[in-house]
Amino acid sequence: MxxxxxxxxxxxxxxxxxxxDTIVDWFSSVSEESSLKKxxxxxxxxxxxxxxxxxxxxENLLDRIHHRIRLLEKPAGKENKIIVRYLRxxxxxxxxxxxxxxIYMWTLRDQIYTPKSDLVFTEIQCPPxxxxxxxxxxxxxxxxxxxxxxxxxxxxxxxTREVRLSGEAFFEVESNPxxxxxxxxxxxxxxxxxxxxxxxxxxSDKVNKVTLVEGMVHVLxxxxxxxxxxxxxxxxxxxxxxxxxxxxxxxxxxxEKAISWKNGKLIFRDDTFTxxxxxxxxxxxxxxxxxxxxxxxxxYVGTFQDETLDEVLKLLTLxxxxxxxxxxxxxxxxxxxxxxxxxxxxxxxxxx
Numbered sequence: 001m002x003x004x005x006x007x008x009x010x011x012x013x014x015x016x017x018x019x020x021d022t023i024v025d026w027f028s029s030v031s032e033e034s035s036l037k038k039x040x041x042x043x044x045x046x047x048x049x050x051x052x053x054x055x056x057x058x059e060n061l062l063d064r065i066h067h068r069i070r071l072l073e074k075p076a077g078k079e080n081k082i083i084v085r086y087l088r089x090x091x092x093x094x095x096x097x098x099x100x101x102x103i104y105m106w107t108l109r110d111q112i113y114t115p116k117s118d119l120v121f122t123e124i125q126c127p128p129x130x131x132x133x134x135x136x137x138x139x140x141x142x143x144x145x146x147x148x149x150x151x152x153x154x155x156x157x158x159x160t161r162e163v164r165l166s167g168e169a170f171f172e173v174e175s176n177p178x179x180x181x182x183x184x185x186x187x188x189x190x191x192x193x194x195x196x197x198x199x200x201x202x203x204s205d206k207v208n209k210v211t212l213v214e215g216m217v218h219v220l221x222x223x224x225x226x227x228x229x230x231x232x233x234x235x236x237x238x239x240x241x242x243x244x245x246x247x248x249x250x251x252x253x254x255x256e257k258a259i260s261w262k263n264g265k266l267i268f269r270d271d272t273f274t275x276x277x278x279x280x281x282x283x284x285x286x287x288x289x290x291x292x293x294x295x296x297x298x299x300y301v302g303t304f305q306d307e308t309l310d311e312v313l314k315l316l317t318l319x320x321x322x323x324x325x326x327x328x329x330x331x332x333x334x335x336x337x338x339x340x341x342x343x344x345x346x347x348x349x350x351x352x
Contacts, residue, residue, distance in 0.1 A: 123151040126167070128285035131262065136163070139174040140181060143262040147202070147282050168200040170262045173215075187243050189220040189227065197233075198259050211238045211258040221248065264306070270299045273320075277344065284309045287338075291345040295322065313342065323347045 006022055126132050128147040135141045137155050144150050148167020156162075162182040173181045175194025183190045185201030188208045195215025201208040210219050212233040219230040219239045223246065230239055230248040238253035257267040266283065268276055273295045277288040286309065290296060300320060304312055313324050327341040 119153045119155070119157065121151055121153050123149060125149050128282050136161075136174075138176065138181075140172060142169055142171040144169050145261055145282075146285070165199060165201060167202050168198070168261070170196070170198045170259055172196045185222075187222050188230075188239075188241050189222055190217050191220070192217045198262075206243050208241045208243065209238055209258070210241075211253045211255060212236070213255055213259065221246070260303075266304045268300050268302050270301060272296060273298045273300060273344075276300050280309075280312065284340075286340045286342055288342045288344060291343050294346060295344060309340075309342075316344075317347070321347045 124132070124134055124144060126144045126146055126148045130146050132144050133141065134144055134150060136152055138161055140161075145168035148165070148169060150163060150165055150167075150169060152163040156179070160180050160182045161176070162184060164184050166186060169183075171181075171183065171192075173192050173195050177193050181192045181194075183192075183199055185199060185208060186203050188199070188201055188210060190197065190199055190210055192215065195217055196213040197215075197217055198211040198213070199209070210217065210233065212235055214235055216232060216234060218232050219241075220227045221230050221241050230241060231250050233239055233250065236253055236255060237250055238258065240249045240251075242248070254267075254269060257269055260267045261279075261283075266279060273290060277290060280286075281288045298320065300316075302315070302319065304315075307315070313326075317323055322344050323346075325343040325345070327343060329337040329340050331337050
């Protein structure tokens with residue numbers, strides 16, 4: 001018989017080692033998913049238990065705990081920390097510079113922190129070459145770009161609704177004047193109450209950008225433990241924060257270009273080749289290398305949608321003075337393969 005009190009403690013992150021072992025025994029004793037649900041669903045239908053999570057989370061709670069146990073890791077001295085890897089299958093995504101195919105998508109990593117915080121956090125990791133839609137507990141939603149990570153609690157508590165971002169995301173924030181929505185990136189922080197905006201804050205980038213579509217946001221720069229207010233944006237403006245010089249520039253934005261990635265497009269309007277290959281590399285999960293420094297400052301204009309990498313490379317050779325060499329993938333010692341590598345160089349003049 002499953003004891004709901006033990007499940008309550010486990011879900012709240014207050015379970016003892018004996019509680020955890022007991023739950024593992026319960027779930028391990030049922031091999032089929034259907035039997036598991038039949039055995040324990042009455043516990044989840046209990047209103048007292050469902051109140052532990054928001055209503056929309058209760059339906060898939062059983063599956064999530066089952067996955068936790070199957071993939072449980074117990075780091076020494078951290079009994080309350082649980083790491084979950086959850087594999088999903090996604091159908092075709094109409095993405096710019098993205099080959100349409102059935103793809104697998106990321107992991108959800110739930111961490112139950114110490115009883116002091118009593119919060120369950122979810123982390124969405126979006127691999128390179130993929131973009132995915134997400135929904136937050138307060139009704140806010142948005143898109144996460146490739147090579148990005150978004151961390152948020154399953155329930156917003158306290159005076160703010162704070163999430164952490166590494167990479168790029170577009171947010172449609174549910175309005176709540178009494179509880180600001182805060183996005184903390186590696187070097188920038190955005191505070192909003194009800195608005196839509198794009199934030200690009202990849203750890204490897206020297207410039208972080210915030211582009212406002214609707215509403216108003218306050219942007220702060222972060223350097224270590226110090227923060228500085230960079231300014232407030234109105235619709236159609238972009239804040240660029242240069243990490244090297246710690247300087248900020250607020251200017252009129254090309255909003256369509258800034259958010260085109262979430263709509264399945266990549267738009268380049270007088271972008272340097274350095275910027276072009278950076279975006280293409282992330283989108284395709286490849287390494288594109290400029291072999292000649294002259295190419296770095298060369299600007300490019302173009303829009304891509306649904307083209308494969310090979311099609312894009314051919315288009316670039318037709319519209320720019322470049323040629324490319326495909327080095328393929330190299331096999332590593334552990335049997336896995338490196339990213340596909342492409343070299344771009346200035347087109348050589350052919351001798352007659």
